[in-house]
Amino acid sequence: MKNQLVAKILYEIADLLEIKEVEFKPRAYKRAAMAVEALGDDIEDYAKYKNLDDIPGVGESIAKKIKEIIDTGKCLEHERLKKEIPIDFEALLSVEGLGPKTVKLLYKKLLIRNLSDLEKAASAGKIAELEGFGEKSQQDILDGITLAKSKGERMLLDEATAFADDITGKLKELSHITQIEAVGSLRRMKETVGDIDIIAVTRNAKAVAEAARQLDNVQKVYSAGPTKIMLKLRDGPDVDIRIFGEKSYGAALLYFTGSKQHNISLREIAIRKKWKLNEYGIFSGKKQIAGKSEQEVYRKLGLDYMAPELREDRGEIEAARTGNLPRLVEQDEIKGDLHVHTTASDGVSSLQEMVDAAKQLGYAYIGISDHYGSLAIANSMDSKRLAIQHEAIDKINRQSTGIHIFKGAEVNINKNGTLDIEPEVLKKLDYAIISIHSSFRLSQAEQTKRVIRALNHDKARILGHLSARLLFKREPVELDYEAVFKAAKAGNVALEINSFPNRLDLNDSHAKAAKGHGCSFAIDTDSHNAEHLRLMRFGVGTARRGWIETSSVINTWPLKKVADFLG
């Protein structure tokens, strides 16, 4: 997977060109870099099977450079520029407040090439002496260096959600706020979130701005005007808060939800219609002609409403223009959860607790899928313990409590593609979720063969967390995903979209690719605790980012139909 490398080099070329004050090209390189970052597909596979210049923002010239990076790991043009301007951009630009222009000026005047040069010059008071700088900007640079060094990682979705809920909750206590919502990548349900964006509607912007500054865990206020506050939380993310009037709320939601590229495309449509689109609305001359709601803005632009999860400039605008948007799966259409652990293996809630929690969510069914097998992972069950569990399940099912319990198990796929379960025990299950829990580092060919072989078992009905990645922790396995999707379709096995925030596996782009093969999906939580059942929203969000429609999600189906599917 060289996507990150390609994106990084393209970004650096953009920065270098910007320093050289080349016009327009920096934007082109940045746009291409962003597109590669958002691609999802492995860029090497993409280069093999498709045309690189099909990627929006990539034309003939950049395609060539991408090819060069894939083949050689670098790009001559990039090397040449670096030699010409020997500056450590990544480090310097990571300092809040420093942009290409300032970096260039500091290099020209003080020969600053890296963070340590910068720190020395600022400490020695050299920067304040430069024209256009002062004591304040010099101190800001020193502060920025400290912050850059301690720069927080991106967060998992549930963590970001918790921060956002906390802040919106506190601000809402102010009576002046009529609406408040977390937007940005969090609202788009991107798998990781960098900072928290919040917009609020109020008639008393000043009071809200003041309240934001006074939040108890603020480490630093970057800037605070009457309608925009940017701050950093202690041991937490950066938070941007913007304040709007009611008649701009929709345009503001749209703008700050992004993605950036989606917005730019919308603005270009507005320009073509001789209008202007900004965060306050669509304007014809000085007159606002839309902006109160997102729906209104899209409608005015001649587009169907696009859910936030779709707004990545991955073809949704064209689909919205031509009435071809997918009918996305909704959270309240989920009728059950088919990947749930209990105290019988490594869960911490009992069978009864899980069933009760599922009932509270209004589910019609739940699939209990404790670990089974010889592998010493996760307190796996043996046949005896499974039999005991089945008795308990039968008993609850007989009580006809309004929810049906399926007898499942999560079964490890052995290295050779066989299943880690005795055939006679497998027969006793309603279904098996088959997943990889070991041998993560096989070659792509071996791993693919392993998974496809495992798909052939009758009781294998769901393929669990396929890539086996753990965000921030473990890379996905090497796999020919297209081949696996084909095999899953042929064997009528559902692909899991695991909702656990550090998994989200399939990820959005794999889900979209699988959809292209006509696969069906199971959005599951992999709960190990009754509380975890609520993580379903993150799986649904990921599915929606993958353009997944309700009809292909087996756990939106009624009991009878899903029972037939599981067999």
Next chain:
DNA sequence: GCCGTTTTCGGCCCGACTGTTTTCAGTCG
């Protein structure tokens, strides 16, 4: 360097905030 429901040439998103300034350039999202 990229792109096209005006265009294969001639455009390229838009506004808030800050510091160091007396009107704005740079940065950020």
